[in-house]
Amino acid sequence: MAPPPRRRTAMDVTDEAEGIVPEPEPEPEQHIPTSTRKRKTMDSNDRQRRDAKRLQPLDEAWVYKAPPNVEVIIETSEYTAPGEDVEAAHGKPFRVLTNFSVFDPCARDALVGLDAVEQDADEADARHYVAAGVVLLPDANDEDYGQEDEGDYLHLDVLGVTAFGYFEEQEIPIYLETKWAFYELRGPAASYETLFKRYLAPRRLARFVLRRARSNPNEDWATFRFETEYSDEALDASNPRIREALEDNPAMRHLDSVPFVHDLLLKKLGEVRSRRRPQRRPQLPLKLAPIGNPDLALLRAENQVATTVTPLIAQLAHGLFTEDLHVLGAQPKPPKQADVEARKAKELRxxxxxxxxxxxxxxxxxxxxxxxxxxxxxxxxxxxxxxxxxxxxxxxxxxxxxxxxxxxxxxxxxxxxxxxxxxxxxxxxxxxxxxxxxxxxxxxxxxxxxxxxxxxxxxxxxxxxxxxxxxxxxxxxxxxxxxxxxxxxxxxxxxxxxxxxxxxxxxxxxxxxxxxxxDKDELIRCFGRSPPENCVRCARSEQYNILGECTILPDRTGVTYQGFEFHKHEFFLYKNEKGSGPAFIGQLTEVQRESRGGVMVVLRKVGRMAIDMRGIDFGGDVPYIYPERHVFLTHETTTVPGKLLIRPVHVYAYDFFQDLDELKEWIDYSPYNFYCTHRVSSLSGSRKELWAKRVEVLAASHVVCGFPTCRSDLYRPELREQDFEAQHTDEDYTCLDLFGGTGAFSHGIAEGSRGLLKPTHLVEITPSAARTVQKNSDAVVYCQDANTVLRYFVKLHEGHEFKIPNQFFGNGEQLPPPLKPGKMRAIFAGLPCQSHSGLNMFRKAEDPKSNLILTTLSYVDFFRPHFFFLENVPGFLRYNLLAKQESRYRVEGGIEMGGIKLLLRALLDMKYQVRYFLLQAGNYGAPQSRVRFFLVAALHGHPLPEIPQPTHDFEVVHQLRIKLPLQKVPVNPVRTTRGTMAHPSVSIEDAIGDLPPFDWKHPNRKKADPKLQNLVKRRKDEGIPVVKCDYEKPHCGYEGVVQYKYEPRTSYQREAREHATEDLQHFTRCLLPKTVERVVTVPLEVGADFRSLPDSLGEWQFSNPTSSVGRNRYRSTLYSRLNWAGYFPTTVTNMHPTAKQSRVLHPDCMRMVTVRELARSQGFPDWFVFVSLNNNVVTMHRQIGNAVPWQISRALGRELRAALFSRWKNELVDD
CATH class of the missing domain: 2.30.30.490 (Bromo adjacent homology (BAH) domain)
Incomplete structure (x- = not known):
């Protein structure tokens, strides 16, 4: 038997993408010991025994039964999984099979283990085995995981099972192969769980033993048994698998001389029943992505290196992860069992x-x-x-x-x-x-x-x-x-x-x-007082009570409420009790006290140009530049309870600003800054009549605040802020963006902090995204696995010899010089998330993407930055660490919320203050619904930023609560009550309405419906360009410099176009002609989707009643059209009319949305250009879908700057 072929690596794939073909390795001399030869056929006695077994009565527990009330689908060549992009597939597609079983239909549906499938795969009279389960798409991109439709329940004719990888760097998923696809096995059915464990457990233990032998070549049997505590039965079961692995891999046979392996193979811990060795199918090639796409290949678990950690993180992670961690330094020794028991006895006593x-x-x-x-x-x-x-x-x-x-x-x-x-x-x-x-x-x-x-x-x-x-x-x-x-x-x-x-x-x-x-100083001050004034909490309570009640200021110059002071002539937000839309704006004129003691506020109403004067033709005499910040004053007054006040805002007359640059600076300074140009009589009546009688407002007569010692931070940057910036703008600092993608997370924070946290270095594994960063910033880019980069940094810093790794660009370029600790101001980590559902019990237990939280914490440990920002999906809060039974925590089934618990414990041990929360992108000015988890940490001695509160009223009201263990009441620090935000939400039209329209060309117009033909002709006559969507070309639409549809009409459009772009990338991906025909046939109506298509354009997913779409009564969003007045659904990486995110048709163009339109949904400015090394639009979609919305990042940056500025001002006062 020839030795197994060398497995393809990520670098092989990268080299092919760059046109570099690695030289073939010489084939080793064949060595076939007689003891390892595998019989390819059964003898007559084997067949007789097997046939006799089939005639025995079957225990009902071991018979396959389909779940009740499910439609069983038979896999055929026409079948497509829910959300599957058939146009991106090359060769057999890869799918996921969960809730699975394998049975023998010729043996009365008896359940069979994978050993039988493996054994019979190459037999001349191989049995016919069927796998059954729910089919989903693989989570090739973690951001999309959990957004699948309900899966189809399939029966599959199994050809074979892929071999187990005993010596791979990371554990390889187990796949079943059929005639039409490969299926990754995740999560067996309850009735099949025992059989699957019986197959998987001894192989995993054998892999653990062999990998431990490679890492500890001198370990003896006593040490192995003490530190692992595996049962005799488990080791017995793994013994044949260890022998099998060594016999099949000549280069590893020396491991049988490792003392504990040698003893294990010789010991008779129990009865090891020998059996005939199966003829196993060849190992599945590692590369699951199409050849030439290194961006996907490099993300596969199989192509990543071992998780690398510092000693501190290794110590905290001990017993919580199954992977053998690569420790940069002395391996921490676990506490001795005797010491643990002695301490436990003392504590119990x-x-x-x-x-x-x-x-x-x-x-x-x-x-x-x-x-x-x-x-x-x-x-x-x-x-x-x-x-x-x-x-x-x-x-x-x-x-x-x-x-x-x-x-x-x-x-x-x-x-x-x-x-x-x-x-x-x-x-x-x-x-x-x-x-x-x-x-x-x-x-x-x-x-x-x-x-x-x-x-x-x-x-x-x-x-x-x-x-x-x-x-x-x-x-x-x-x-x-x-x-x-x-x-x-x-x-x-x-x-x-x-x-x-x-x-x-x-x-x-x-x-x-x-x-x-x-606060040490606060403690000293309080304890220096006589009781009862020596209680910190009581002192704070008095202050909270004062701030929490609406109280009239002395001389009736205003009120205090919720920590804010509201002065006469000052502008403020007050609650819109209609429950929809942004808060109302008023100008305080008088305060009154009710007979029952309540406080009432008299105010003049203030209108919003973008809402209250919508539809008015302002002409050229009104500077309609930032509509959402442009307000108008009125003479109309009203009286409201003081408890409706929200916070002060600032409204300045337009002519106060010297030029548009100064106006922009004012707008960028705070989301609570507005400007006005006119006053009308009231908000009631005809808009045209009111506007016709408008009066111009000039700065000279515009009174903003009548209180001489107002503590509000007004517009003009004071000298103290200029001094603050001078002290905090240090050229000799670094900021690292980890798992940076396109760098959107750090870019937005840098913008919000006004340059205080500018990213200087970035680590990103995928070459296209790394090139995108280089295209759009001057950050130093390390295009490599984050674990390899960490080793590079640490080893060279400690003076060790270490070969400089190459960039993953495939051109032999080495990584830039390493970063050194000591000057790190911030680390940003858009942490790749793992699957947070129950499906992960049996899947990729050593997937390094699950363990990158350890790598991230190790970066923090090594650099000890002043600030740390982390982003992930909300499911991270439900991430349970699947601890081993022999771990110190001994929690069966895993530690609830283990991921966040470990994260907090590590950061606290590294002396960080920590705040964590959920944010909805739509509440911060993004035109999409997207909830994400964030964590912000500040090193002791540095201010911890506050949670950014929502600034935009968003129609999807998420209760962003976090349920903590033990506590009855969830924490709910983010206020999402409608009618309390400063601005209205940003609609799709607000975001992309200025981008030039174009349609896809109908691929078969002559056969189209007459109404559709007339519509196509009419749109062409109206001057809407038509572009052929050619599947053989990389994209369809416009590139380079393109003329916009009109001048910016919203603040969002103006911000996107603030700087000129060299390439608008206003193009779509190219789809198959039949898909294009379906897209252009969907009516140009709000909410139109596949249900409007004629039968002649049906496809399996929405024409077959047994599909997931059919079983859901055809309530899918396939081929769904967006709404100008609505918002984008969560922007993900797989954008296609039949994919997970299928609401992708343009609101009034006969095509799907373009790269630039998707980029706008995430807040990317138009000057930001995306790079795809393989010229693949899907790669650009992936970069956009993985990004953190720019608006959320900017809000986080604002809070960081506010925290630093506040501390700096307080230090000036103390001095």
Whole structure:
């Protein structure tokens, strides 16, 4: 038997794309030991035994049954999976089969294991096996995962199963091959789970053993058994697989001399039943993408390198991931089992001692100390309880009672489990003062890490300060504990003694679940006061109460509400109680107090030009430049309750600005800046009549605020802000965009921060996206796997020899010089997400894309940037770490929300403050619905930015709540109430209406319906260009410099066109003629889709009642037309009339949307040009769909700048 062929690598694919063909390797000499020869046919005894088995009674549990109420579809050459882009397929397509079973229809549908399929694949009289399951598309791009339609339930005639890759860098998915496609197996049916585990488990364990042998060639049997704890039965089952792998791979046969492997192969841990070796099918080629497309090939799990981590991250990840991590430094040693058990015994003993104190007889009363006996003040700073002295500032345990904010009931003190912890039975608190006469102690609460979102991932010795205080009965105090404060970012004082803890952060369980630094100066100030003024929480409560109530300012010059001051003549937003549309704008003229004590505000109404004067021809005398920011004043007044006020805004007269550049600077400065040109009498009446009687508003007579000491940040940049920029614009800093894609995430943040966080370096694995970055910015680009780049950075920084890796451009170009730690201001990470559904139980357990969170954290650990920004899909919050049973957490089925828990634990250990939240792109001015998860972290000593609150009223109201473990009430820090935003939403027409129209040419116009022929002719007569959509060409439409349809009519269009573009890329992908015919036949009506097509243009997906579309009563969006007044659905990477995202037809053109129109949906400016090395429009779609919407990034950048500026101003005051 010839040895297996060398597997294709990502570099091979890249080389082919660049025209470089690697030289063939010499074929090794064949070596075929007699013991490894495989029989290709059965003898007569084999057949007799197999036929006899078929006649035995079958257990119903091992018989295949189709799920109830499903339509079974037989795979044929015409079949296409839901959302499958058949036009992009080359050769057999790759699909996913889930909820699967494999059975033998000739043996009364008996379930069969994959061993049987593998064994019979090349037999002369091979059995006929059928696989059944739900078909989905592979998540080649993680951004799209979870957006599939309901899958079809298929029966497949199986030709064979791909071989298992024992020595691959990453575990290869298992595929079934049929005549028409390859199917990746993910998630068996419940009835098939045992058979699939029986096939998969020994192979995975064999792979683990062999990979461990390569990494630890001197490991002995005792060490292997202690550190792995696999059962004898599991090792027995893996023994034949280990032998099989070594026999089939001559280059690896030396591994049988590794001590623990040698012993494993010789030991008889149990009875190992020998069986005939199967003739297995050849390994499936690695490359699942079409030849010549390195952008897809490089993303395959098989073509990526091992996850690379720093020692700290390796230590935190121990036992949580199945992959063998590549550690850059000393491999952290897991704690010894004896030490773990000893510590656990101490903690349990301490817990029982504390419970005995609670259960001990007698009342625990507080008595004043001798020095305080004659004190008349009811407040005391120390007291004697049970003979022990307690002082203000002491940390204590308090007996836990029922907590209405927690889901778990109060614990029973009579039934203590072996895994019980101190936080199960007690609360943690700090004594503030005593009121001895009333038997009360005033405490500030702390939370154990187990009670935060981190749960079991928290450091067992870490407590978190809460901004919560309460009076407790003195008798609830149980005992003192030792708590070390680490508020200056120092090293952690770990101790092996129970009852010893440390505190370094505040945990804000409400409103946002964030972790923030403790204000050391505030603590010192408060504790320097006499009680009851020495409580931080009480002091803050008074301030919160003042800010939270609507209160009239002295001399009736305005009001305060929700932390804002509203002064006479100042403009502000107030709630639009209609519940749709943006907030109303008013100008404060007077404040009044109701007889019942409430505050009323008298205001002049302010109108919006883009809404209240829509349809008016302004002519050339009105500078209609930024319509959404252009307002007009009125004389109409109204009175509203003060509780409707939202926040101040700024409205300046247009002639205040010297030129358009100054006006743009004003607009860019804040989303709450507006300008006006005219005043009308009221908002009621005929718009034309009101506008005809308008009066011009001039800066000289436009009074903005009548309060002389107004603290609002007004327009003109003050000298202090110029000084701030001078101090923070340091040329010698770096910002790294990790998994950067096109760089949209970091570009938007840089724009929002006004250059404070400009990306200087970017890591991106796909060559086309990397070239796109080089085309549009001056950032240094590392086009390589992020793990390889991290090794490169760390190894050279530590002085090791390390061969400089090449860029993935395929031209032999080496990576640029490495980055060094010490000057890193920020890291941005648009982290590639994994599948967050239940389908991942059996799929690609070692897919490195699932583990890139570890790589990301290792970059943060190595560089320790001032700020860290992370983006992912909302499903990241549901990402459970599938821990092994022998891991220290021992959580069966995985750790709930394990991904975010690990992320937070690592960042806190690296001394970062952290805030995390969900944002809806439509709420920030993007013309699409797209919810994403974000995390922002700031190193201790740097300000943590606030969550950007929505600025645009969006019709899709997402409750952006995050349900935290243990807490009954979800955190909900983002306000999405309609009628409270500063601006209306951005529609599709607002975004792309100025781009030039064109239609696809009908491929068979003579046979078209007469109405369609007339429509085509009429549109051509109207001057709408017609372009042939030629499937043989790369794209269809316009490239280069193109004339727009009209001058910008919205702020969105003006921003997109602010800088000239060298290539508008206003073209579509080219589709098959039949698909083109369907597209041009769909009526030019809102909501039109495939249901309007004649039967002659039907295709399998929407003409077959057994398809997913048919089973859903044809409620699909196939061939669906967009609505000018609506918004784009989530822009994904697979844009096609039949794909997952099939609402892609232009609102009033006979074609699908172009690259530029999709780019506008994500906020890309027109000067931003996309590069595809293979000249493939789908590659550009992928770059656009993977991007973070520009508007969200810009909002994050604004908050970063605001945080830095606020801290800088406060430092000036302190100085």
């Amino acid at each position: 301490y817990l029982r001692e504390s419970i005995n104190l609670v259960l001990s007889p007698g009342m625990r009363k507080a008595y004043p100390t001798d020095s305080d006996q004659r004190k008349r003040d009811p407040y005391y700073t120390e007291a004697t309880i049970g003979g022990e002295l307690y002082k203000s500032g002491d940390f204590v345990l308090i007996r836990r009672a029922h907590d209405p904010n927690r889901e778990a009931p109060a614990p029973s003190f009579t039934n203590i489990g072996e895994n019980a912890t101190l936080s199960d039975y007690f609360w943690f608190a700090r004594i503030i003062y005593f009121i001895i006469d009333r038997g009360i102690v005033h405490v500030q609460w702390l939370e154990h890490g187990l009670g935060t979102i981190m749960g079991e991932m928290a450091d067992p010795q870490e407590l978190f300060m809460l901004i919560l205080c309460e009076n407790q009965d003195v008798s609830s105090i149980v005992r003192k504990i030792k708590v070390s404060s680490v508020v200056d970012g120092g090293d952690l004082p770990h101790s092996d003694l129970p009852g010893h803890f440390f505190v370094r952060f505040i945990y804000n369980g409400q409103p946002d679940g964030s972790f923030t630094s403790i």
